[in-house]
Amino acid sequence: MPRVPRSAGVTAAALTFGLLATAPATADEPAVSAPRVVAHFDFAKGETPENIALEPDGSADLTFSNARQVANVTPQGRKRILATLPAVADPHTPVVGAAVVLGIARAQDGTLYVNYATGTRATGIWRIPSGGGKPRQIAQLPTNGFPNGLALDERRNVLYAADSVLGTVWRVPRSGGKPTAWAEGAALEPRNAPPAARVGVNGIKVHRDAVWVSNTNAGTLLRIPVRDSGCAGAIETRATRLYAIDDFAFVDRHRDTALAALTGGSEVALVRPDGTHQVVLTPRDGLSNPTSVAVRGRTAYVPSAAYFTRKDPNLLLARVHQRDRG
Incomplete structure:
Protein backbone atom coordinates (compact mmCIF):
# COMPACT_ATOMS: atom_id res chain seq x y z
CA MET A 1 0.00 0.00 0.00
CA PRO A 2 1.91 3.10 -1.19
CA ARG A 3 2.17 6.23 0.88
CA VAL A 4 -1.04 7.99 1.87
CA PRO A 5 -1.37 11.10 4.08
CA ARG A 6 0.40 10.72 7.41
CA SER A 7 -2.83 11.35 9.33
CA ALA A 8 -4.30 8.19 7.80
CA GLY A 9 -1.27 6.20 8.93
CA VAL A 10 -1.53 7.56 12.46
CA THR A 11 -5.20 6.62 12.60
CA ALA A 12 -4.47 3.12 11.36
CA ALA A 13 -1.69 2.71 13.89
CA ALA A 14 -3.94 3.81 16.74
CA LEU A 15 -6.57 1.30 15.70
CA THR A 16 -4.00 -1.44 15.40
CA PHE A 17 -2.68 -0.93 18.92
CA GLY A 18 -6.11 -0.42 20.46
CA LEU A 19 -8.28 -3.11 18.94
CA LEU A 20 -6.25 -6.27 18.46
CA ALA A 21 -8.13 -9.54 18.75
CA THR A 22 -5.64 -11.93 20.31
CA ALA A 23 -5.67 -15.33 21.92
CA PRO A 24 -3.14 -17.34 23.94
CA ALA A 25 -0.52 -19.18 21.92
CA THR A 26 -0.81 -22.95 21.67
CA ALA A 27 2.00 -25.47 21.49
CA ASP A 28 1.11 -26.79 18.03
CA GLU A 29 1.09 -23.46 16.16
CA PRO A 30 4.05 -21.79 14.45
CA ALA A 31 6.27 -19.34 16.27
CA VAL A 32 8.37 -16.56 14.78
CA SER A 33 11.79 -15.79 16.21
CA ALA A 34 15.30 -14.50 15.45
CA PRO A 35 14.26 -11.49 13.33
CA ARG A 36 17.07 -9.69 11.54
CA VAL A 37 17.15 -6.90 8.97
CA VAL A 38 19.28 -8.06 6.05
CA ALA A 39 18.95 -5.08 3.71
CA HIS A 40 18.29 -1.36 4.10
CA PHE A 41 16.96 0.77 1.25
CA ASP A 42 16.91 4.47 0.34
CA PHE A 43 13.50 6.09 0.87
CA ALA A 44 14.60 9.26 -0.94
CA LYS A 45 15.29 7.21 -4.10
CA GLY A 46 11.86 5.60 -4.00
CA GLU A 47 13.19 2.24 -2.78
CA THR A 48 9.97 1.42 -0.97
CA PRO A 49 9.53 -2.39 -1.11
CA GLU A 50 5.82 -2.99 -1.65
CA ASN A 51 5.53 -6.66 -2.59
CA ILE A 52 7.65 -9.78 -2.77
CA ALA A 53 8.19 -13.00 -4.71
CA LEU A 54 10.86 -15.56 -3.86
CA GLU A 55 13.46 -17.11 -6.15
CA PRO A 56 14.64 -20.76 -5.83
CA ASP A 57 18.01 -19.59 -4.47
CA GLY A 58 16.34 -17.88 -1.50
CA SER A 59 16.67 -14.36 -2.86
CA ALA A 60 13.69 -12.01 -2.97
CA ASP A 61 12.25 -10.10 -5.91
CA LEU A 62 10.84 -6.84 -4.56
CA THR A 63 8.75 -4.14 -6.20
CA PHE A 64 10.14 -0.71 -5.29
CA SER A 65 6.82 1.08 -5.71
CA ASN A 66 7.88 4.71 -5.83
CA ALA A 67 10.97 4.03 -7.97
CA ARG A 68 8.90 1.95 -10.46
CA GLN A 69 11.52 -0.77 -10.18
CA VAL A 70 11.77 -4.49 -9.52
CA ALA A 71 14.89 -5.53 -7.61
CA ASN A 72 16.42 -8.83 -6.59
CA VAL A 73 17.82 -8.88 -3.05
CA THR A 74 19.86 -11.77 -1.64
CA PRO A 75 19.64 -12.95 1.98
CA GLN A 76 23.01 -11.25 2.42
CA GLY A 77 21.53 -7.91 1.30
CA ARG A 78 23.01 -7.63 -2.19
CA LYS A 79 20.70 -5.74 -4.55
CA ARG A 80 20.30 -5.93 -8.34
CA ILE A 81 17.72 -4.05 -10.40
CA LEU A 82 15.82 -6.42 -12.69
CA ALA A 83 13.52 -3.97 -14.47
CA THR A 84 12.19 -0.42 -14.43
CA LEU A 85 8.63 0.27 -15.49
CA PRO A 86 8.35 3.07 -18.09
CA ALA A 87 7.76 6.60 -16.90
CA VAL A 88 4.26 7.98 -17.48
CA ALA A 89 3.57 11.59 -18.37
CA ASP A 90 1.08 13.27 -16.03
CA PRO A 91 -0.07 10.22 -14.03
CA HIS A 92 -3.48 10.42 -12.33
CA THR A 93 -3.22 7.38 -10.11
CA PRO A 94 -5.96 7.08 -7.48
CA VAL A 95 -4.84 7.16 -3.83
CA VAL A 96 -1.24 8.25 -4.53
CA GLY A 97 -1.22 10.47 -7.63
CA ALA A 98 2.06 8.99 -8.91
CA ALA A 99 2.88 5.97 -11.06
CA VAL A 100 3.67 3.01 -8.78
CA VAL A 101 4.56 -0.64 -9.24
CA LEU A 102 2.73 -2.83 -6.74
CA GLY A 103 2.00 -6.58 -6.62
CA ILE A 104 4.36 -9.19 -7.98
CA ALA A 105 4.02 -12.88 -8.83
CA ARG A 106 6.63 -15.35 -10.09
CA ALA A 107 6.02 -18.32 -12.37
CA GLN A 108 8.01 -21.54 -12.07
CA ASP A 109 9.91 -20.67 -15.24
CA GLY A 110 11.13 -17.45 -13.62
CA THR A 111 8.84 -15.06 -15.46
CA LEU A 112 7.71 -12.17 -13.25
CA TYR A 113 4.35 -10.40 -13.41
CA VAL A 114 3.71 -7.03 -11.75
CA ASN A 115 0.85 -4.60 -11.32
CA TYR A 116 1.48 -1.05 -12.51
CA ALA A 117 -0.93 1.72 -11.43
CA THR A 118 -0.69 5.02 -13.31
CA GLY A 119 -4.13 6.50 -13.95
CA THR A 120 -3.40 6.03 -17.68
CA ARG A 121 -3.63 3.24 -20.25
CA ALA A 122 -0.37 1.88 -18.85
CA THR A 123 -2.33 0.70 -15.79
CA GLY A 124 -2.44 -3.08 -15.75
CA ILE A 125 -0.33 -6.22 -15.58
CA TRP A 126 3.19 -6.24 -16.98
CA ARG A 127 5.48 -9.20 -17.70
CA ILE A 128 9.24 -9.25 -17.02
CA PRO A 129 11.48 -11.99 -18.50
CA SER A 130 13.21 -14.47 -16.19
CA GLY A 131 16.37 -12.90 -14.82
CA GLY A 132 15.20 -9.39 -15.66
CA GLY A 133 14.77 -7.35 -18.81
CA LYS A 134 12.35 -5.04 -20.56
CA PRO A 135 8.81 -5.10 -19.13
CA ARG A 136 5.87 -5.61 -21.47
CA GLN A 137 2.23 -4.85 -20.74
CA ILE A 138 0.05 -7.92 -21.21
CA ALA A 139 -3.27 -6.64 -19.84
CA GLN A 140 -4.82 -3.23 -19.39
CA LEU A 141 -6.88 -2.59 -16.26
CA VAL A 165 -10.21 1.36 -5.29
CA LEU A 166 -12.82 -0.43 -7.40
CA GLY A 167 -13.27 -3.24 -4.87
CA THR A 168 -12.77 -5.89 -7.54
CA VAL A 169 -10.65 -8.98 -8.07
CA TRP A 170 -9.74 -9.10 -11.76
CA ARG A 171 -8.94 -12.37 -13.51
CA VAL A 172 -6.62 -12.30 -16.53
CA PRO A 173 -5.23 -15.16 -18.65
CA ARG A 174 -1.57 -15.72 -17.87
CA SER A 175 -0.77 -15.07 -21.52
CA GLY A 176 -2.50 -11.70 -21.26
CA GLY A 177 -5.65 -10.25 -22.73
CA LYS A 178 -8.97 -8.89 -21.57
CA PRO A 179 -9.59 -8.84 -17.80
CA THR A 180 -12.74 -10.26 -16.23
CA ALA A 181 -14.29 -8.93 -13.02
CA TRP A 182 -13.99 -12.25 -11.18
CA ALA A 183 -15.20 -11.15 -7.70
CA GLU A 184 -16.98 -8.01 -6.53
CA GLY A 185 -19.03 -6.95 -3.53
CA ALA A 186 -19.17 -4.83 -0.39
CA ALA A 187 -16.66 -7.07 1.41
CA LEU A 188 -13.99 -6.03 -1.11
CA GLU A 189 -14.74 -2.31 -1.23
CA PRO A 190 -12.89 0.51 0.59
CA ARG A 191 -14.75 2.06 3.51
CA ASN A 192 -14.67 4.39 6.51
CA ALA A 193 -11.59 6.37 5.46
CA PRO A 194 -10.72 9.74 3.93
CA PRO A 195 -10.75 9.71 0.11
CA ALA A 196 -6.94 9.58 -0.08
CA ALA A 197 -6.83 6.58 2.26
CA ARG A 198 -9.68 4.50 0.82
CA VAL A 199 -8.01 1.14 0.23
CA GLY A 200 -10.21 -1.93 0.05
CA VAL A 201 -9.12 -5.33 -1.25
CA ASN A 202 -5.33 -5.36 -1.18
CA GLY A 203 -3.26 -8.51 -0.60
CA ILE A 204 -4.08 -11.68 -2.50
CA LYS A 205 -2.97 -15.33 -2.50
CA VAL A 206 -4.10 -18.57 -4.16
CA HIS A 207 -4.32 -21.21 -1.43
CA ARG A 208 -6.14 -24.53 -1.14
CA ASP A 209 -8.70 -24.17 -3.94
CA ALA A 210 -9.49 -20.59 -3.05
CA VAL A 211 -8.37 -17.02 -3.60
CA TRP A 212 -7.69 -15.29 -0.28
CA VAL A 213 -7.64 -11.50 -0.01
CA SER A 214 -7.27 -8.80 2.62
CA ASN A 215 -9.33 -5.61 2.92
CA THR A 216 -7.19 -2.85 4.40
CA ASN A 217 -9.93 -0.43 5.47
CA ALA A 218 -12.15 -3.22 6.84
CA GLY A 219 -9.29 -5.03 8.60
CA THR A 220 -10.43 -8.40 7.28
CA LEU A 221 -8.98 -11.56 5.79
CA LEU A 222 -11.36 -13.13 3.27
CA ARG A 223 -11.60 -16.43 1.41
CA ILE A 224 -13.20 -16.74 -2.04
CA PRO A 225 -13.67 -20.35 -3.16
CA VAL A 226 -12.81 -21.20 -6.76
CA ARG A 227 -15.59 -23.35 -8.19
CA ASP A 228 -14.92 -26.21 -10.59
CA SER A 229 -16.04 -23.91 -13.41
CA GLY A 230 -13.43 -21.35 -12.37
CA CYS A 231 -16.06 -18.87 -11.16
CA ALA A 232 -15.89 -17.27 -7.74
CA GLY A 233 -17.90 -18.70 -4.87
CA ALA A 234 -19.42 -16.72 -2.00
CA ILE A 235 -16.98 -14.50 -0.11
CA GLU A 236 -16.21 -15.79 3.39
CA THR A 237 -14.85 -13.65 6.22
CA ARG A 238 -12.13 -15.63 7.98
CA ALA A 239 -10.58 -13.01 10.30
CA THR A 240 -11.43 -9.50 11.49
CA ARG A 241 -9.82 -6.67 13.47
CA LEU A 242 -6.63 -6.89 11.43
CA TYR A 243 -6.44 -3.13 11.23
CA ALA A 244 -4.41 -1.68 8.37
CA ILE A 245 -3.70 -5.17 7.01
CA ASP A 246 -1.73 -5.16 3.77
CA ASP A 247 -0.52 -8.39 2.17
CA PHE A 248 -0.03 -11.78 3.85
CA ALA A 249 1.34 -15.28 3.33
CA PHE A 250 0.45 -18.76 4.55
CA VAL A 251 3.00 -20.58 6.68
CA ASP A 252 2.59 -23.74 4.61
CA ARG A 253 0.38 -25.07 1.84
CA HIS A 254 -1.57 -27.47 4.05
CA ARG A 255 -2.99 -25.09 6.66
CA ASP A 256 -4.88 -21.81 6.78
CA THR A 257 -2.48 -20.21 9.27
CA ALA A 258 -1.09 -16.96 7.85
CA LEU A 259 1.37 -14.20 8.65
CA ALA A 260 -0.13 -10.79 7.88
CA ALA A 261 1.58 -7.41 7.51
CA LEU A 262 -0.22 -4.76 9.58
CA THR A 263 1.30 -1.73 7.95
CA GLY A 264 -0.14 1.08 10.09
CA GLY A 265 1.22 -0.26 13.38
CA SER A 266 4.44 -1.68 11.88
CA GLU A 267 3.56 -5.21 13.00
CA VAL A 268 3.21 -8.73 11.67
CA ALA A 269 0.44 -10.90 13.07
CA LEU A 270 0.04 -14.67 13.12
CA VAL A 271 -3.55 -15.30 12.01
CA ARG A 272 -5.01 -18.63 13.08
CA PRO A 273 -7.62 -20.68 11.16
CA ASP A 274 -10.23 -19.76 13.80
CA GLY A 275 -9.74 -16.05 13.06
CA THR A 276 -7.86 -15.06 16.21
CA HIS A 277 -4.46 -13.53 15.87
CA GLN A 278 -1.32 -12.64 17.78
CA VAL A 279 1.33 -10.03 17.02
CA VAL A 280 4.68 -11.77 16.48
CA LEU A 281 6.88 -8.97 15.07
CA THR A 282 6.93 -5.26 15.99
CA PRO A 283 8.92 -2.07 15.34
CA ARG A 284 11.42 -3.25 17.95
CA ASP A 285 12.38 -6.02 15.54
CA GLY A 286 13.04 -3.51 12.76
CA LEU A 287 9.65 -3.23 11.05
CA SER A 288 8.82 0.12 9.47
CA ASN A 289 5.34 -0.12 7.90
CA PRO A 290 5.58 -3.70 6.54
CA THR A 291 3.66 -4.23 3.33
CA SER A 292 3.86 -7.94 2.55
CA VAL A 293 5.11 -11.32 3.72
CA ALA A 294 6.58 -14.38 2.01
CA VAL A 295 7.35 -17.73 3.63
CA ARG A 296 9.59 -20.52 2.39
CA GLY A 297 10.36 -23.46 4.61
CA ARG A 298 11.38 -22.07 7.98
CA THR A 299 12.07 -18.54 6.81
CA ALA A 300 9.70 -15.56 6.71
CA TYR A 301 10.56 -12.55 4.58
CA VAL A 302 9.00 -9.18 5.49
CA PRO A 303 9.58 -6.03 3.39
CA SER A 304 8.95 -2.68 5.09
CA ALA A 305 8.21 0.30 2.85
CA ALA A 306 8.29 3.02 5.54
CA TYR A 307 5.39 4.83 3.86
CA PHE A 308 4.32 6.59 7.08
CA THR A 309 7.48 6.51 9.21
CA ARG A 310 9.64 7.56 6.25
CA LYS A 311 12.52 5.88 8.03
CA ASP A 312 14.48 2.77 7.11
CA PRO A 313 12.67 0.85 4.38
CA ASN A 314 14.16 -2.62 4.66
CA LEU A 315 13.91 -6.37 4.25
CA LEU A 316 13.63 -8.47 7.42
CA LEU A 317 14.06 -12.22 7.71
CA ALA A 318 12.84 -14.33 10.64
CA ARG A 319 12.63 -18.01 11.62
CA VAL A 320 9.27 -19.82 11.50
CA HIS A 321 9.10 -22.95 13.65
CA GLN A 322 6.86 -24.98 15.93
CA ARG A 323 6.59 -23.85 19.51
CA ASP A 324 8.51 -25.75 22.16
CA ARG A 325 6.07 -28.03 23.96
CA GLY A 326 8.55 -28.05 26.89
Whole structure:
Protein backbone atom coordinates (compact mmCIF):
# COMPACT_ATOMS: atom_id res chain seq x y z
CA MET A 1 0.00 0.00 0.00
CA PRO A 2 1.91 3.10 -1.19
CA ARG A 3 2.17 6.23 0.88
CA VAL A 4 -1.04 7.99 1.87
CA PRO A 5 -1.37 11.10 4.08
CA ARG A 6 0.40 10.72 7.41
CA SER A 7 -2.83 11.35 9.33
CA ALA A 8 -4.30 8.19 7.80
CA GLY A 9 -1.27 6.20 8.93
CA VAL A 10 -1.53 7.56 12.46
CA THR A 11 -5.20 6.62 12.60
CA ALA A 12 -4.47 3.12 11.36
CA ALA A 13 -1.69 2.71 13.89
CA ALA A 14 -3.94 3.81 16.74
CA LEU A 15 -6.57 1.30 15.70
CA THR A 16 -4.00 -1.44 15.40
CA PHE A 17 -2.68 -0.93 18.92
CA GLY A 18 -6.11 -0.42 20.46
CA LEU A 19 -8.28 -3.11 18.94
CA LEU A 20 -6.25 -6.27 18.46
CA ALA A 21 -8.13 -9.54 18.75
CA THR A 22 -5.64 -11.93 20.31
CA ALA A 23 -5.67 -15.33 21.92
CA PRO A 24 -3.14 -17.34 23.94
CA ALA A 25 -0.52 -19.18 21.92
CA THR A 26 -0.81 -22.95 21.67
CA ALA A 27 2.00 -25.47 21.49
CA ASP A 28 1.11 -26.79 18.03
CA GLU A 29 1.09 -23.46 16.16
CA PRO A 30 4.05 -21.79 14.45
CA ALA A 31 6.27 -19.34 16.27
CA VAL A 32 8.37 -16.56 14.78
CA SER A 33 11.79 -15.79 16.21
CA ALA A 34 15.30 -14.50 15.45
CA PRO A 35 14.26 -11.49 13.33
CA ARG A 36 17.07 -9.69 11.54
CA VAL A 37 17.15 -6.90 8.97
CA VAL A 38 19.28 -8.06 6.05
CA ALA A 39 18.95 -5.08 3.71
CA HIS A 40 18.29 -1.36 4.10
CA PHE A 41 16.96 0.77 1.25
CA ASP A 42 16.91 4.47 0.34
CA PHE A 43 13.50 6.09 0.87
CA ALA A 44 14.60 9.26 -0.94
CA LYS A 45 15.29 7.21 -4.10
CA GLY A 46 11.86 5.60 -4.00
CA GLU A 47 13.19 2.24 -2.78
CA THR A 48 9.97 1.42 -0.97
CA PRO A 49 9.53 -2.39 -1.11
CA GLU A 50 5.82 -2.99 -1.65
CA ASN A 51 5.53 -6.66 -2.59
CA ILE A 52 7.65 -9.78 -2.77
CA ALA A 53 8.19 -13.00 -4.71
CA LEU A 54 10.86 -15.56 -3.86
CA GLU A 55 13.46 -17.11 -6.15
CA PRO A 56 14.64 -20.76 -5.83
CA ASP A 57 18.01 -19.59 -4.47
CA GLY A 58 16.34 -17.88 -1.50
CA SER A 59 16.67 -14.36 -2.86
CA ALA A 60 13.69 -12.01 -2.97
CA ASP A 61 12.25 -10.10 -5.91
CA LEU A 62 10.84 -6.84 -4.56
CA THR A 63 8.75 -4.14 -6.20
CA PHE A 64 10.14 -0.71 -5.29
CA SER A 65 6.82 1.08 -5.71
CA ASN A 66 7.88 4.71 -5.83
CA ALA A 67 10.97 4.03 -7.97
CA ARG A 68 8.90 1.95 -10.46
CA GLN A 69 11.52 -0.77 -10.18
CA VAL A 70 11.77 -4.49 -9.52
CA ALA A 71 14.89 -5.53 -7.61
CA ASN A 72 16.42 -8.83 -6.59
CA VAL A 73 17.82 -8.88 -3.05
CA THR A 74 19.86 -11.77 -1.64
CA PRO A 75 19.64 -12.95 1.98
CA GLN A 76 23.01 -11.25 2.42
CA GLY A 77 21.53 -7.91 1.30
CA ARG A 78 23.01 -7.63 -2.19
CA LYS A 79 20.70 -5.74 -4.55
CA ARG A 80 20.30 -5.93 -8.34
CA ILE A 81 17.72 -4.05 -10.40
CA LEU A 82 15.82 -6.42 -12.69
CA ALA A 83 13.52 -3.97 -14.47
CA THR A 84 12.19 -0.42 -14.43
CA LEU A 85 8.63 0.27 -15.49
CA PRO A 86 8.35 3.07 -18.09
CA ALA A 87 7.76 6.60 -16.90
CA VAL A 88 4.26 7.98 -17.48
CA ALA A 89 3.57 11.59 -18.37
CA ASP A 90 1.08 13.27 -16.03
CA PRO A 91 -0.07 10.22 -14.03
CA HIS A 92 -3.48 10.42 -12.33
CA THR A 93 -3.22 7.38 -10.11
CA PRO A 94 -5.96 7.08 -7.48
CA VAL A 95 -4.84 7.16 -3.83
CA VAL A 96 -1.24 8.25 -4.53
CA GLY A 97 -1.22 10.47 -7.63
CA ALA A 98 2.06 8.99 -8.91
CA ALA A 99 2.88 5.97 -11.06
CA VAL A 100 3.67 3.01 -8.78
CA VAL A 101 4.56 -0.64 -9.24
CA LEU A 102 2.73 -2.83 -6.74
CA GLY A 103 2.00 -6.58 -6.62
CA ILE A 104 4.36 -9.19 -7.98
CA ALA A 105 4.02 -12.88 -8.83
CA ARG A 106 6.63 -15.35 -10.09
CA ALA A 107 6.02 -18.32 -12.37
CA GLN A 108 8.01 -21.54 -12.07
CA ASP A 109 9.91 -20.67 -15.24
CA GLY A 110 11.13 -17.45 -13.62
CA THR A 111 8.84 -15.06 -15.46
CA LEU A 112 7.71 -12.17 -13.25
CA TYR A 113 4.35 -10.40 -13.41
CA VAL A 114 3.71 -7.03 -11.75
CA ASN A 115 0.85 -4.60 -11.32
CA TYR A 116 1.48 -1.05 -12.51
CA ALA A 117 -0.93 1.72 -11.43
CA THR A 118 -0.69 5.02 -13.31
CA GLY A 119 -4.13 6.50 -13.95
CA THR A 120 -3.40 6.03 -17.68
CA ARG A 121 -3.63 3.24 -20.25
CA ALA A 122 -0.37 1.88 -18.85
CA THR A 123 -2.33 0.70 -15.79
CA GLY A 124 -2.44 -3.08 -15.75
CA ILE A 125 -0.33 -6.22 -15.58
CA TRP A 126 3.19 -6.24 -16.98
CA ARG A 127 5.48 -9.20 -17.70
CA ILE A 128 9.24 -9.25 -17.02
CA PRO A 129 11.48 -11.99 -18.50
CA SER A 130 13.21 -14.47 -16.19
CA GLY A 131 16.37 -12.90 -14.82
CA GLY A 132 15.20 -9.39 -15.66
CA GLY A 133 14.77 -7.35 -18.81
CA LYS A 134 12.35 -5.04 -20.56
CA PRO A 135 8.81 -5.10 -19.13
CA ARG A 136 5.87 -5.61 -21.47
CA GLN A 137 2.23 -4.85 -20.74
CA ILE A 138 0.05 -7.92 -21.21
CA ALA A 139 -3.27 -6.64 -19.84
CA GLN A 140 -4.82 -3.23 -19.39
CA LEU A 141 -6.88 -2.59 -16.26
CA PRO A 142 -9.24 0.35 -15.62
CA THR A 143 -7.41 3.68 -15.46
CA ASN A 144 -9.53 4.77 -12.49
CA GLY A 145 -8.57 1.66 -10.50
CA PHE A 146 -5.64 0.73 -8.30
CA PRO A 147 -4.38 -2.80 -9.05
CA ASN A 148 -2.57 -3.71 -5.86
CA GLY A 149 -1.93 -7.36 -4.92
CA LEU A 150 -1.24 -9.93 -7.64
CA ALA A 151 -1.40 -13.74 -7.58
CA LEU A 152 -0.70 -16.41 -10.17
CA ASP A 153 -2.56 -19.71 -10.40
CA GLU A 154 -0.37 -21.81 -12.68
CA ARG A 155 -2.73 -24.80 -12.57
CA ARG A 156 -5.48 -22.72 -14.18
CA ASN A 157 -3.08 -20.41 -16.05
CA VAL A 158 -4.67 -17.24 -14.73
CA LEU A 159 -3.60 -14.14 -12.81
CA TYR A 160 -5.71 -12.46 -10.13
CA ALA A 161 -5.29 -8.72 -9.45
CA ALA A 162 -6.84 -7.04 -6.40
CA ASP A 163 -8.15 -3.56 -7.22
CA SER A 164 -8.14 -1.56 -3.98
CA VAL A 165 -10.21 1.36 -5.29
CA LEU A 166 -12.82 -0.43 -7.40
CA GLY A 167 -13.27 -3.24 -4.87
CA THR A 168 -12.77 -5.89 -7.54
CA VAL A 169 -10.65 -8.98 -8.07
CA TRP A 170 -9.74 -9.10 -11.76
CA ARG A 171 -8.94 -12.37 -13.51
CA VAL A 172 -6.62 -12.30 -16.53
CA PRO A 173 -5.23 -15.16 -18.65
CA ARG A 174 -1.57 -15.72 -17.87
CA SER A 175 -0.77 -15.07 -21.52
CA GLY A 176 -2.50 -11.70 -21.26
CA GLY A 177 -5.65 -10.25 -22.73
CA LYS A 178 -8.97 -8.89 -21.57
CA PRO A 179 -9.59 -8.84 -17.80
CA THR A 180 -12.74 -10.26 -16.23
CA ALA A 181 -14.29 -8.93 -13.02
CA TRP A 182 -13.99 -12.25 -11.18
CA ALA A 183 -15.20 -11.15 -7.70
CA GLU A 184 -16.98 -8.01 -6.53
CA GLY A 185 -19.03 -6.95 -3.53
CA ALA A 186 -19.17 -4.83 -0.39
CA ALA A 187 -16.66 -7.07 1.41
CA LEU A 188 -13.99 -6.03 -1.11
CA GLU A 189 -14.74 -2.31 -1.23
CA PRO A 190 -12.89 0.51 0.59
CA ARG A 191 -14.75 2.06 3.51
CA ASN A 192 -14.67 4.39 6.51
CA ALA A 193 -11.59 6.37 5.46
CA PRO A 194 -10.72 9.74 3.93
CA PRO A 195 -10.75 9.71 0.11
CA ALA A 196 -6.94 9.58 -0.08
CA ALA A 197 -6.83 6.58 2.26
CA ARG A 198 -9.68 4.50 0.82
CA VAL A 199 -8.01 1.14 0.23
CA GLY A 200 -10.21 -1.93 0.05
CA VAL A 201 -9.12 -5.33 -1.25
CA ASN A 202 -5.33 -5.36 -1.18
CA GLY A 203 -3.26 -8.51 -0.60
CA ILE A 204 -4.08 -11.68 -2.50
CA LYS A 205 -2.97 -15.33 -2.50
CA VAL A 206 -4.10 -18.57 -4.16
CA HIS A 207 -4.32 -21.21 -1.43
CA ARG A 208 -6.14 -24.53 -1.14
CA ASP A 209 -8.70 -24.17 -3.94
CA ALA A 210 -9.49 -20.59 -3.05
CA VAL A 211 -8.37 -17.02 -3.60
CA TRP A 212 -7.69 -15.29 -0.28
CA VAL A 213 -7.64 -11.50 -0.01
CA SER A 214 -7.27 -8.80 2.62
CA ASN A 215 -9.33 -5.61 2.92
CA THR A 216 -7.19 -2.85 4.40
CA ASN A 217 -9.93 -0.43 5.47
CA ALA A 218 -12.15 -3.22 6.84
CA GLY A 219 -9.29 -5.03 8.60
CA THR A 220 -10.43 -8.40 7.28
CA LEU A 221 -8.98 -11.56 5.79
CA LEU A 222 -11.36 -13.13 3.27
CA ARG A 223 -11.60 -16.43 1.41
CA ILE A 224 -13.20 -16.74 -2.04
CA PRO A 225 -13.67 -20.35 -3.16
CA VAL A 226 -12.81 -21.20 -6.76
CA ARG A 227 -15.59 -23.35 -8.19
CA ASP A 228 -14.92 -26.21 -10.59
CA SER A 229 -16.04 -23.91 -13.41
CA GLY A 230 -13.43 -21.35 -12.37
CA CYS A 231 -16.06 -18.87 -11.16
CA ALA A 232 -15.89 -17.27 -7.74
CA GLY A 233 -17.90 -18.70 -4.87
CA ALA A 234 -19.42 -16.72 -2.00
CA ILE A 235 -16.98 -14.50 -0.11
CA GLU A 236 -16.21 -15.79 3.39
CA THR A 237 -14.85 -13.65 6.22
CA ARG A 238 -12.13 -15.63 7.98
CA ALA A 239 -10.58 -13.01 10.30
CA THR A 240 -11.43 -9.50 11.49
CA ARG A 241 -9.82 -6.67 13.47
CA LEU A 242 -6.63 -6.89 11.43
CA TYR A 243 -6.44 -3.13 11.23
CA ALA A 244 -4.41 -1.68 8.37
CA ILE A 245 -3.70 -5.17 7.01
CA ASP A 246 -1.73 -5.16 3.77
CA ASP A 247 -0.52 -8.39 2.17
CA PHE A 248 -0.03 -11.78 3.85
CA ALA A 249 1.34 -15.28 3.33
CA PHE A 250 0.45 -18.76 4.55
CA VAL A 251 3.00 -20.58 6.68
CA ASP A 252 2.59 -23.74 4.61
CA ARG A 253 0.38 -25.07 1.84
CA HIS A 254 -1.57 -27.47 4.05
CA ARG A 255 -2.99 -25.09 6.66
CA ASP A 256 -4.88 -21.81 6.78
CA THR A 257 -2.48 -20.21 9.27
CA ALA A 258 -1.09 -16.96 7.85
CA LEU A 259 1.37 -14.20 8.65
CA ALA A 260 -0.13 -10.79 7.88
CA ALA A 261 1.58 -7.41 7.51
CA LEU A 262 -0.22 -4.76 9.58
CA THR A 263 1.30 -1.73 7.95
CA GLY A 264 -0.14 1.08 10.09
CA GLY A 265 1.22 -0.26 13.38
CA SER A 266 4.44 -1.68 11.88
CA GLU A 267 3.56 -5.21 13.00
CA VAL A 268 3.21 -8.73 11.67
CA ALA A 269 0.44 -10.90 13.07
CA LEU A 270 0.04 -14.67 13.12
CA VAL A 271 -3.55 -15.30 12.01
CA ARG A 272 -5.01 -18.63 13.08
CA PRO A 273 -7.62 -20.68 11.16
CA ASP A 274 -10.23 -19.76 13.80
CA GLY A 275 -9.74 -16.05 13.06
CA THR A 276 -7.86 -15.06 16.21
CA HIS A 277 -4.46 -13.53 15.87
CA GLN A 278 -1.32 -12.64 17.78
CA VAL A 279 1.33 -10.03 17.02
CA VAL A 280 4.68 -11.77 16.48
CA LEU A 281 6.88 -8.97 15.07
CA THR A 282 6.93 -5.26 15.99
CA PRO A 283 8.92 -2.07 15.34
CA ARG A 284 11.42 -3.25 17.95
CA ASP A 285 12.38 -6.02 15.54
CA GLY A 286 13.04 -3.51 12.76
CA LEU A 287 9.65 -3.23 11.05
CA SER A 288 8.82 0.12 9.47
CA ASN A 289 5.34 -0.12 7.90
CA PRO A 290 5.58 -3.70 6.54
CA THR A 291 3.66 -4.23 3.33
CA SER A 292 3.86 -7.94 2.55
CA VAL A 293 5.11 -11.32 3.72
CA ALA A 294 6.58 -14.38 2.01
CA VAL A 295 7.35 -17.73 3.63
CA ARG A 296 9.59 -20.52 2.39
CA GLY A 297 10.36 -23.46 4.61
CA ARG A 298 11.38 -22.07 7.98
CA THR A 299 12.07 -18.54 6.81
CA ALA A 300 9.70 -15.56 6.71
CA TYR A 301 10.56 -12.55 4.58
CA VAL A 302 9.00 -9.18 5.49
CA PRO A 303 9.58 -6.03 3.39
CA SER A 304 8.95 -2.68 5.09
CA ALA A 305 8.21 0.30 2.85
CA ALA A 306 8.29 3.02 5.54
CA TYR A 307 5.39 4.83 3.86
CA PHE A 308 4.32 6.59 7.08
CA THR A 309 7.48 6.51 9.21
CA ARG A 310 9.64 7.56 6.25
CA LYS A 311 12.52 5.88 8.03
CA ASP A 312 14.48 2.77 7.11
CA PRO A 313 12.67 0.85 4.38
CA ASN A 314 14.16 -2.62 4.66
CA LEU A 315 13.91 -6.37 4.25
CA LEU A 316 13.63 -8.47 7.42
CA LEU A 317 14.06 -12.22 7.71
CA ALA A 318 12.84 -14.33 10.64
CA ARG A 319 12.63 -18.01 11.62
CA VAL A 320 9.27 -19.82 11.50
CA HIS A 321 9.10 -22.95 13.65
CA GLN A 322 6.86 -24.98 15.93
CA ARG A 323 6.59 -23.85 19.51
CA ASP A 324 8.51 -25.75 22.16
CA ARG A 325 6.07 -28.03 23.96
CA GLY A 326 8.55 -28.05 26.89
